[in-house]
Every structure is written in structure tokens, then in C-alpha cells.
Amino acid sequence: MLLALGAGLSASCVHATGAAAPADAATIERGAYLARIMDCAGCHMPRGADGVPAFSAGLSGGTVGFEMPGLGIFWPPNLTPDATGLGDWSADQILTAIRAGIRPDGRVLAPVMPWASYAGLTDEDGAALVAYLQSLAPVAARTPPPAETADRAAGPFFRVTLPSQ
Template sequence: MRTSVIALALMLVGVPTSSHADVKRGGYLATIMDCGGCHTPGSMLGKPDMSRVVAGGDVGFQIPDAGIFFPPNLTPDDETGLGRWSTAEIVRAITKGVRPDGRMLAPIMPWHSYSRLTPQDAMSLALYLKSLKPISNKVPAITGPGEKPAGLYMTVISP
């Protein structure tokens, strides 16, 4: 028990101490949480590109009065993905909805639900994402209200 608490504390400050079991657990969580459902090119069109799993969605979500948000690349690519994020920063985004630069994630991201992950599960998910092959895939930029979108999108409408 003491070792796992120490390992978790080290991981939370960015010291890599992952094990195969942690990464495997993170892969399981990414699957059941359906990260690929939004973050894999083609998924929202019914034809997911399995060679670019979680490399960023190509269909955005329009939220009235907020803009259009495209699911970002979750692979550890330094330029277009999470490559420069620490595991602690990924955990914070998943569980608190806050990016490393302090901005909130798009409202469509279900971080409120993911905030209920145990610290160990959140870290396992982050370790899994960091373990993936980096894939360069730049998704369209956020489009503000009234701006022309750079890609396909769905509109979220409140009843």
C-alpha cells in the first residue's frame, strides 16, 4: 500500500513511474469511457480511422453562443497533441476541466463525470495516453460564434 501511495504522489508531480498494469488499466478506461468516440477521425461519421485512434476528431460540436469545438488530439505528439503536457496536467484536464494554460475545456467534454475517477484511475488514463504512438494531426481551431467553421460540425441544442 505504501509503495502505491508514493508512486501516485511521484506521478502527480510528473515523475514517470508507470507500470504495464497502469497503462493497461488506462487503455481499458479509455475504451469504456469512449475517448475514441469523439477524438478519433471519422468516428462521428461512422467510419473511424483506426490507424489514428484518439488523434483528434474531425467533426466539431457547435454550442450556441459559445462556438464550435473540435475534439483535440490526445496522442503524445509534441506539436498537435498532448506531448508537452505532463501526466499531472492531463489528470487535471480530465478531472477538473482545466488545461495547462488555465483555460477551461469545451463544455461538451464530460469532465464533470470523469471527476469521479479515482486518482489511480485518472493517472492510469493519463499514462495510457502518454504511452501511445505520437500522431501528428492538427484539428480545426475553435470557431467563435458567428465565425465560419473550418470543418463539419453538429449543433448541441437545449430543449
């Protein structure tokens, strides 16, 4: 069974009340800080053929996937507000994916996405992270679709191996 990785964004941030309002510079700065310490770029930033991160591409999607035993191979999606990324998702939908691992269409994110670790984000920090993602320049960049097996993989990937008993 393949689990789909998410994509989507809107132009407002979520506040603890659930209401949407434009984000201020301090909120976006806080979100950028959170994205750094949460290492979003570790997965969602493309890498060159030499493995070096393509910093100029921002969070436009990982070019190295992750194979999860029994589930398939997944490439981290584009997190910019482009149509090939988070362009169609609301702020609430983005926050739900980050904290609960659920896409707007109800599918569960691949287990390599550490949403369970991010579930404890406060409403304020969650809103800041979403505001930061929504403030990024849109980048048109599609990542490979999930693949069931290595022979169907559309790009390089890391293999996760479970210990045997």
C-alpha cells in the same frame, strides 16, 4: 465567448503521491480499458468522409466538431504525445484537464468534454488513463481551431440545440 479545447502530454504517470514514475504494462492496460469505457474515441478519433471511425489514426483528434450555443464550435483535440497533441503537457496537467476541465494555460475546456463525470476518477485510475495516453504512438495531426459561427467552421460539426420554453 470561445472556450479552448486542450492538448499536451509527458512521458510519466501521476501517482496518488503526486510523484512521477514510469508506467508499467498493467497500469497502461488499465488505462486502455478506462479509455474504452469512457469512450474517448467517440470524440477524439478521426472519422472518414463516410462517418466511419479511422481506427488506425487512434486518438489523434476528432474530425467532427460540436457546436455549443453561445460558445462556438469545438473539435476534440489530438490526445497523442505529439507536439500537435499532448506533447508538452505534464501528467498532472493532463489529469487536471480530465478531472477538472482546466487546461495548463488556465482556460476551461468546452462543456462537451465530460470532465464533471470524470472528476470522480480515483488517483490510481487517473494515473492509469494518463499513462495509457502517454504510451500512444505520437501522431502529427492538428484539429481545426474553435470557430465562433457556422460560417467560420473549418470542418463538419454536430449542432447542440437547447429546448425552448
